[in-house]
Amino acid sequence: MATNSPPSIHHERPPLYRDVTVVKWVVQIVALLLTLGALWFLANQAGDNLRASNVPTDYDFLSVNPGIDLSSGIDTDPDTGGRALWVGMVNTLRMAVAGILVATILGVIVGLARLSNNWLLKKIGTVFVETLRNVPLLVQILFYGAVFASLDRVTADVGPINGWLHISNKGLSMPRAHIADGFYQWAVVLLIGLVVANFLRKRRIAQQDATGEETYPILSAFGLMVVVAIIGWFIHPIFGFIGNIFEALSSLVSSVPETVLQLVIGALCVGSSAYWIRGFLNSRRTPAGLAKLTDDDYFRMIFAAVGGVIGAVFFLVLWPGLSSWMINSASDLFEVLGNKFGNGRSGRPLDVDLPNIVQTGKFPNYGPSGLNFSIGFAAVFFGVVFYTAAFVAEIVRGGILAVPKGQTEAAASLGLRRSTALRRVIIPQALRVMLPPLGNQYLNLTKNTSLAIAVGYSDIVQVGQTVYNQTGKTLPVVSIWMFFYLSCSLSISVIVNFFNVRMKIVER
């Protein structure tokens, strides 16, 4: 580089086509333009083709009645396309959350079984893992679906425990605990309790550290939570006034003029690129002043600035509807929240309903009051749980094996009991290793729920497919899928990263 060469050497720039910086950036910009051009061309082509076949690409179907029935979910007969997709999303999330919980528990058990010194348990664990992870998930789901479909029909009194648990070829039906009238007010009480309990826990820990006597921080915090929850069960109606606050917020938000938000968004774009450039310059600042910037650095800064301006122009000129959409949805959200807290609500926070069997038409079927799992749900659920559990088991086993044996021995020589050693020495270290791959498996599980389409469980992909079969709007539906799954992936990685950072070894 120029800075290192002694001044006596005659130094001049090479010709333009041999200048590394120029060639590098020309090639990159050409590649970027080619990519953008190809994308633009494809989008244009798709638009033309869709217009030719009289299917304009818009999102109108979200507010039109699609006329479809869903097999399961919070609303099996949705009024609008948007509502249908929402039901699908809730179903996917439901499956993902339940699957992650159960797969983790099962996986930990199997992983520990593979590590136990009991020969039989070890073998059972090995067979479990090897079988389930070598058979494709879809094959497993279809098999479980076929098996469940061959169960007995629903009759008036069916199931192992009549009135509590029913199993048939319509699926599983069991008691359902659900959110009732006063839940949100109760949740406010719980939140306050949580803050107080956390405070108590910290104080107890400090006390224990100071005096050395056992103060049971977790136990006392938990006890306080229970007491608060019980008291809140009876006094929650006093928090009805929170509804008015949300109502006021709603009208406040809707009174924000659109142009102001529009300008704010534009300013944010420009501001963030300016912020990046400032940070970049700061990173090049040495105690002796600003370091010499290479051509590369200038290119980067120019790029950031151009990107910011393009973003601002895009939001200001090309997509002016964004701000009104944001204002409307925020105001709607606050209104819904206000309604949930509404003054008139004073019932119990939670309620339990027993399953019932109703005679609709010719055949008896599960009624809506119980918690019903269709065989589609059961097939997908067992599929993803078993499949993921096999991988989780391997992660658990590897994570625990990754803790050096010396740690166990050191804990023993300190006189820790085996359970304490596990809790305080082994598991924290194993968890640190296990978390990243576990997060990956959770992501995979979430994506794998999309195989529900094969057994007709109404997840987002299945609902989306039904919707675009009805309306022909394939591109919008696919874009909604992408948006949904990308936000799921992002949230899971954010959560896993949060724990990852907390678990990291604190180094000097």
Added chain:
Amino acid sequence: MQEEDPISVALKEEQVSPNEAPRLSVLQWFRTNLFSNWANAILTILGTLAAFLMLRGVLNFVFSENREWVAVRTNLRALMTLSYPESQYVRVWVALGFVVGLAGLSAGIWSNWGGLPLRRLATWFMGVGGLIALCVVVREPSVIIGTDGKVVRTIEGSPQRESFMDAMVDRSGWWIAAVILLAVGAVLWSRFSSPVRRRGPRAELSITSVVFVGIGLVILSLWVVPYGHYAFVDGTYIAESGTTVAFSTQMPWTVMWVILGLTFLVGRFLRSSRYVGMAKTGSNLLWLICPFALFWVVLRDPALDYGHVMSTDLPMGLAFGLLGGAVLWLLTRSDIGEIGRITATALLVFAVFNWVAAFFGWYPMLQKARISFLLLALAALLAPNFIGDTAKRRQLVLGWLGVMALVHYLATMINTPSTVDLQSDEFLGGLGLTLFVAVIVVILSFPLGVLLALGRTSKFPIFRMLSTSYIEVIRGVPLISVLIFFSVMVPLFLPDGMELAELAAVLTGYTLFSAAYLAENVRGGLQSITKGQYEAADAIGLTAAQRTGFIVLPQALTVSIPQLVGQVISSFKETSLLAIIGLFDFLRVANSVIPAQSEFMGVKREGILVVAMIYFFFNFIISKYSQRLERRVGLGER
């Protein structure tokens, strides 16, 4: 290697050094492994109970009188190839024979599987024998079939079962098999039970010969046991007991076995000859080419129009080969200097422009010419690496001629209509389609994945940004949505007049998806290359391309072999998703085609179970092989 995933390291180490347990008597063994303390004893009892119930459930399911395995037996051909016509079936065998031969050759050249101690063989024999005996006892007695061929039922309507003793007598065949296996195992065990080689080299058998003899025994049994009936002939299902699967496949399978043995011997011979390097390169190339050639040339039997071949295809291929070769010969002159680069860049611009023009339909040009120009541009870009003596220059030109011959041959064959009379749109269905898609996707996604990984780790910010966003977006969405997108949307993206078959569209989508995952695996390998390697390459004056191609990538790919094999397994497993988007892979045959036949209405579970077993078989073998490989790579480092 500095940054390896600690979990895989831990699992690997556990495999490398299994603690050599001291020899115990049976009682001692039980005490230490099953009943070391009361908690363990309880777990053992519960585990035994669970395993017992599980085994019983599986056996009762498989051997239940309600199972219709006949549906699978009748549809074996549909499961393997779907509707490939009977009269042309020899083509399938030829294709299979080619793959088997290649496998034998590669095994001969490469394999070093080592020995299988007879002691372990003895434990396998005893284990299998014991398992059979256990299964025979555990399974519930069969139902009694009356003289009218129907199940005899009790007054309550449940089927009547024979007594336990009768069941044991009925299953005497299984008993005999179990006893023979146990006896053979016990004899072997008693003679070779010491881990020390008491009797010299005979205490070990080579694994290759055990595998070969094992396969041979299975195939020989086709000549003895008339396995199930079948047939799918011209769209109708024939279920006569006379035409057995064994009868119609015993000859081809025996030929396969002989081919395997002969090619293995050829491979062994080549290995010790001086042509070993050439043989290795050759067999690798054949592996790369064979899926394309077998699918489009052998199985389709293209109807060549010799007039067209003579007037267009052959001259074009020759022209590209010779003229391109001449250009490359000139470009590798040692005094070429700057002109070489400028020519290569100009060629690249021209080749890319041809593709753009094709999309907009500006001027017509044969697709083959476009591909050839692009390849020529790439070869010209590589040319500076071959500047030097005549041998090096000849290497490049000969390589170019070979690539041209192959590309033009395949392109001609693919574009020629098939003569095979098909029952449906699907060219090949069933397991054939599954394997084909898996192999093609792995082959095609590899270069793309490596490119993406290089892009993601490159110093060029825009390339990095583009590849990172591509990889993360693709990895964030499920495969099924990508496949649906491609099968539904690709026709919309193409300009007028261009068409892509559904299989091709799906293959494209699957390849693009798989490449993103592969890129992440390769990136792991790239990150393990130390900075010193880059600096050393720079210090001896290698260009960036040479540094990447000869120094960085070989090391990075070696490090990421285990992850790459894992990617192969998951690619293979995910081919099952083809069934959802409407291609007739063998899962779809089991899940939709068989249950729709009038004789086997709704018979689903049997077929799916067979599909699961086939998937398990392939994946288990690959994953065991990968563990072996991993262990070998790991041992090499120590």
